[in-house]
Amino acid sequence: MTKATDGYSLLPDEDEPYRSCKSKRFITKVMFMCAVCRPVFGARMGRPNLMERWAKWPDWASKEIYIQQDNVTPHINSVDLEFEDVANSDGFKIQLICQLANSPDTNILDLDLGFSRAIQTLQHEKPCSTVDELLGNVCSSYEELSPQTLNKVFLSLRACLTQILIFSGGNNYKVPHINKDRLKRTEGLPNALDVDEKLVRDVLEYLQLPENNAGGAYDIGPLSTAFGF
Incomplete structure (x- = not known):
C-alpha cells in the first residue's frame, strides 16, 4: 500500500505528506502470482500471452519447453503425475524445474533482475x-x-547464467552490465549471448567430478555428447 520510506520534492512553505500506520511491520502487502516468457517479436506479436497462443503454437517453434519455478511451498513438485499428463499432450514436452537454492539472479521475476x-x-x-x-x-x-523491458531482463538473466558458469555455480559475482540501452540504439539487442566454448568444457569437466554432482537430477548427457565427453 505504501513504502517504508519515500522521498518528496516540496516547496519551502509546502506541508509534508501525512502517512500513518501501526509500524513498518504492518504495511499492507499483497502477494501476486505471475508467469512470463521471453517475448517473441513479429509483425503481429507483442507481449506474449501463453494461454491465448497455446492453440496457435507456430509449427517452427520447439514444443520442448522448460518452466522454472521458485521453491515456495505452494508449488507442486517437479515430478507431478497430473502435471505430466497435461504437459506431455498435443505433442508438447513441458518440463518443470525448480530454481536452485541461493540463486535469486536466476529468477526472472526477482527484484535483482x-x-x-x-x-x-x-x-x-x-x-x-x-x-x-x-x-x-x-x-x-x-x-x-513494454515487451522490450521484459526482453532486456531476459538478456540480464543470460549474462547472470554466464557468470554462474564462470564461478562454478557460485553466487559471489556482481550482476554484469551489458549496456543494453546503448546496444538498442546502435547495433540492436542480441537474441542470445555467446558463451566461450572453453568455459562450457571446463564446466562439464567440473560437473563430472563426483564431489560436484549436486545437479545430478538434470540431464547434461546431450551437451556432454556434443562436446565429445
Missing part, C-alpha cells in the same frame, strides 16, 4: 487506499510495461 521492480515503480506512482485499488494498480502497471 528488474522486472518486478519495474512493475513496482509504476505501481507506486498510482495512489491507493484499499486493497482493491492496489490490485488494479499492479495489474495496470504490468500492462503498461
Whole structure:
C-alpha cells in the first residue's frame, strides 16, 4: 500500500505528506502470482500471452519447453503425475524445474533482475487506499510495461547464467552490465549471448567430478555428447 520510506520534492512553505500506520511491520502487502516468457517479436506479436497462443503454437517453434519455478511451498513438485499428463499432450514436452537454492539472479521475476521492480515503480506512482485499488494498480502497471523491458531482463538473466558458469555455480559475482540501452540504439539487442566454448568444457569437466554432482537430477548427457565427453 505504501513504502517504508519515500522521498518528496516540496516547496519551502509546502506541508509534508501525512502517512500513518501501526509500524513498518504492518504495511499492507499483497502477494501476486505471475508467469512470463521471453517475448517473441513479429509483425503481429507483442507481449506474449501463453494461454491465448497455446492453440496457435507456430509449427517452427520447439514444443520442448522448460518452466522454472521458485521453491515456495505452494508449488507442486517437479515430478507431478497430473502435471505430466497435461504437459506431455498435443505433442508438447513441458518440463518443470525448480530454481536452485541461493540463486535469486536466476529468477526472472526477482527484484535483482528488474522486472518486478519495474512493475513496482509504476505501481507506486498510482495512489491507493484499499486493497482493491492496489490490485488494479499492479495489474495496470504490468500492462503498461513494454515487451522490450521484459526482453532486456531476459538478456540480464543470460549474462547472470554466464557468470554462474564462470564461478562454478557460485553466487559471489556482481550482476554484469551489458549496456543494453546503448546496444538498442546502435547495433540492436542480441537474441542470445555467446558463451566461450572453453568455459562450457571446463564446466562439464567440473560437473563430472563426483564431489560436484549436486545437479545430478538434470540431464547434461546431450551437451556432454556434443562436446565429445
